[in-house]
Structures are given as structure tokens and as C-alpha cells.
Amino acid sequence: MNLFNQRLAEVSDFYQNGDLNLGFRKLIDSALDTGNTEILKEVISYTDWRHQNPDDSTNDVAKAMNLLEKIRQVGPKNQPNSNRNIINAKNISKQYAKGNFKLGPLDVSIQPSKIVGLVGENGNGKTTLLRLLAGELKPDSGNIDYQFRENFNNHYDLRTKLVYIPQRIEVLRGGLLDNLQFTLTNHGVLGEDNYYMALTALARMGLWQYKELNWARLSSGYKMRFELTRTLLRQPEVLLLDEPLANLDVLAQQVILEDLKSLSESLYRPFGVVLSSQQLYEVEKISDKIIYLEKGKLVNDSSIKIDEASHQLILELESEISREILQEKLASFGLEKIHFNGGNYMLFFNPETSFNEVLKQFGESDIPLTYIRDISNSSRRFFIN
Numbered sequence: 503m504n505l506f507n508q509r510l511a512e513v514s515d516f517y518q519n520g521d522l523n524l525g526f527r528k529l530i531d532s533a534l535d536t537g538n539t540e541i542l543k544e545v546i547s548y549t550d551w552r553h554q555n556p557d558d559s560t561n562d563v564a565k566a567m568n569l570l571e572k573i574r575q576v577g578p579k580n581q582p583n584s585n586r587n588i589i590n591a592k593n594i595s596k597q598y599a600k601g602n603f604k605l606g607p608l609d610v611s612i613q614p615s616k617i618v619g620l621v622g623e624n625g626n627g628k629t630t631l632l633r634l635l636a637g638e639l640k641p642d643s644g645n646i647d648y649q650f651r652e653n654f655n656n657h658y659d660l661r662t663k664l665v666y667i668p669q670r671i672e673v674l675r676g677g678l679l680d681n682l683q684f685t686l687t688n689h690g691v692l693g694e695d696n697y698y699m700a701l702t703a704l705a706r707m708g709l710w711q712y713k714e715l716n717w718a719r720l721s722s723g724y725k726m727r728f729e730l731t732r733t734l735l736r737q738p739e740v741l742l743l744d745e746p747l748a749n750l751d752v753l754a755q756q757v758i759l760e761d762l763k764s765l766s767e768s769l770y771r772p773f774g775v776v777l778s779s780q781q782l783y784e785v786e787k788i789s790d791k792i793i794y795l796e797k798g799k800l801v802n803d804s805s806i807k808i809d810e811a812s813h814q815l816i817l818e819l820e821s822e823i824s825r826e827i828l829q830e831k832l833a834s835f836g837l838e839k840i841h842f843n844g845g846n847y848m849l850f851f852n853p854e855t856s857f858n859e860v861l862k863q864f865g866e867s868d869i870p871l872t873y874i875r876d877i878s879n880s881s882r883r884f885f886i887n
């Protein structure tokens with residue numbers, strides 16, 4: 503089964519299993535992969551119906567299945583080659599005129615459909631790196647090569663293909679739908695395509711009910727969501743996001759990350775993402791690669807690959823039990839070191855110990871646990887204090 507049909511089958515499963523809202527978002531992603539305005543019109547009328555009939559799940563599923571079949575018949579618009587570096591930065595470094603801070607030298611590469619998480623404590627160079635990749639700052643040394651689908655001719659082109667959303671977003675006037683239509687017009691999307699594209703974007707990003715609302719009345723979390731929506735209409739090849747999760751509640755963080763993952767994997771217009779965040783676990787879950795910066799350098803020479811096995815078992819846990827008892831109960835399980843930061847313990851074991859063995863011992867010794875996590879492969883292990 504090809505990827506397009508595989509995704510349609512997933513959407514169908516979500517609907518059949520009652521995950522209607524997730525199914526709805528993924529259905530729109532598949533509709534967008536067709537690049538077909540007639541399909542978008544159907545999406546709009548289905549969205550409208552859904553909002554007027556929020557409790558009619560039986561007909562919701564039936565309508566979705568009907569639309570899925572039409573999407574399947576139209577098929578994906580094209581499947582571009584995803585095996586290239588859109589950005590390839592080699593040996594780049596940057597120092598500001600004032601102060602001692604120096605970023606790099608370091609290498610970074612970004613591919614379509616891939617997410618790079620940029621983590622590190624405040625002031626360690628995340629924003630500087632994003633601004634270098636965005637072409638806002640010039641590196642003191644090294645090279646940044648861009649390889650877009652089409653060649654770019656000037657700085658404006660570059661800024662269209664490479665969108666940088668800073669921590670403080672631009673203030674907009676007017677309503678949401680009007681703003682999106684304006685963005686699309688600026689990018690040459692006119693007539694009914696413009697209208698249906700703008701509406702589909704609002705439906706996809708969960709902003710349908712606010713389409714006539716004035717931007718100023720959105721909450722700060724929704725403003726970030728809307729900024730992302732507006733950005734996506736510019737059909738970027740790379741999105742560079744500085745702390746996009748900062749004003750969002752936990753649930754909204756998960757939704758936006760899941761959206762980024764799914765949208766970046768578009769068959770028609772895949773894009774790469776670099777996002778900086780303090781939300782380690784959430785970001786690691788969706789990232790293909792993590793860059794951990796400390797004092798402007800990559801830690802442990804590492805672009806940490808998420809799937810790379812670490813040699814040592816490291817656990818983070820919260821328990822009311824004392825360090826001494828933990829030590830005693832786990833001594834025979836290769837416990838090498840305990841670190842306590844006032845809230846959580848971090849336990850470092852030798853490479854032979856498995857998580858399941860330790861969990862079993864916790865159970866058998868009746869050790870009270872409110873939280874435990876295996877962080878052997880997480881950059882959390884570098885944030886010791």
C-alpha cells in the first residue's frame with residue numbers, strides 16, 4: 503500500500519474507533535495532499551455540517567468515509583523527493599559585538615518532513631542559532647547552503663520559503679479569515695482557491711468557530727496557533743519556531759506538536775521544522791533529532807538521535823522515600839549514583855540493569871512512586887540541576 507492510501511486507512515481507523523477529532527484533522531491533511539479545490543469545497547461543507555451537528559457521530563463517520571473515498575479517487579498531487587538537505591549549515595559560528603557569548607562552531611542540517619528540537623537552558627544560543635538559519639544574522643565563519651524545491655532569486659523569496667516565527671509575534675488587525683485571504687493573495691493564490699484554502703486552513707487548525715473574530719480578541723495561545731496557520735499558507739519549506747509552546751497549556755502543546763508533525767509530513771508540500779523549547783519530553787516525542795546547546799556548543803558533541811540506545815539506564819522519579827532507603831533497596835541492581843534536585847531523583851544504573859527489573863523491585867519493596875520515567879535516551883539527562 504502506498505503512503506497516501508496508508509494514511510487514508512489510518513484516518514478511517516480513527517473515525518471507526520471514535521477518535522473523531524483526530525480523524526477530522528488527518529482527513530483534512532489528506533484532502534490538502536490532493537491539491538484539489540473541489541475536494542476542499544467538500545471539506546468546507548463537511549466542516550460546516552460538523553459544527554452544526556456536534557453530537558451526530560453516526561452521520562459524522564458516514565460523511566467522513568464518503569469524503570475519504572473521493573479523496574482516494576483524486577489521489578495525491580505529487581510526491582516530491584524528500585531526500586535532500588533543505589538547509590545545510592557547516593562549521594557556523596557567531597559572536598555578538600558586545601559580550602562574551604559565542605555560538606558554535608557547529609553543523610546543522612534540515613530535511614523535509616523532519617523535526618529538529620532545539621533545547622537548552624536560557625541564554626545558551628537557541629535564538630541565535632534560529633536567527634542564523636533564518637538568514638537574519640550572518641555567521642562569522644562557516645557556510646549555510648539552502649536547497650529549495652525551486653531556486654530563490656532574492657531575499658524576499660528566501661524569507662517565504664524559510665519562515666521564522668519569533669517569540670513575540672506580529673500584531674494584526676482585522677478578522678481571521680480576512681487576514682488569511684490577504685496572506686494568500688500576497689502569495690498569488692486568487693479567486694475561489696483563495697477563499698477555500700483560507701477556510702480549509704481555519705478548519706484544519708481548530709479555528710473554524712473564530713473565523714469572523716477579530717485577531718485582537720484571540721487568547722495568546724490561539725494567537726500562536728493562528729500565526730502558525732498564516733505561516734503555513736505561505737507554503738514554507740522550513741519553519742523555524744522560537745518557543746512556540748511558551749503560552750500554551752499542556753493539552754494545547756500536545757495538539758500543536760502533533761499538528762506540526764502531521765503537517766510537515768504532507769505529501770504535496772512537505773517542510774522541515776526546527777523548534778526551540780523548554781518542554782523537553784513533549785518536543786522529544788515528535789522530534790527526529792535533538793540539538794542540545796550549552797554555552798553555545800553542542801553538548802557531548804551530540805546531535806542526539808532519539809532512537810539511539812544509551813549505554814546507561816537513567817531514571818527520573820518522584821517519591822516521598824528517602825535517599826538512604828532508595829540506596830539500600832536498589833543497591834543490588836547496579837545503582838551507581840543518585841542525584842536529587844529537591845523535587846525529583848535521578849538514578850544512574852550500570853549498563854546491565856533493565857528498567858523492568860527496577861520497576862519490579864519498586865513493586866516488591868512497596869516503594870511509593872508518584873512518577874517515574876526512563877530518561878536514558880532523553881536530553882533531560884543533561885539537565886541535572
Ligand SMILES: Nc1ncnc2c1ncn2[C@@H]1O[C@H](COP(=O)(O)OP(=O)(O)OP(=O)(O)O)[C@@H](O)[C@H]1O
Pocket residue numbers: 598599600601603622623624625626627628629630631
Ligand atoms: N544582540 C545581542 N547582542 C549581544 N548579546 C546578545 C545579543 N542577543 C543575544 N545575546 C546574548 O547571547 C546569548 C545567547 O542568547 P540567545 O537568545 O541566543 O539564547 P537562548 O538560548 O535563545 O535563550 P532564551 O531562551 O533566554 O531566549 C545570551 O547570553 C544573550 O544575552
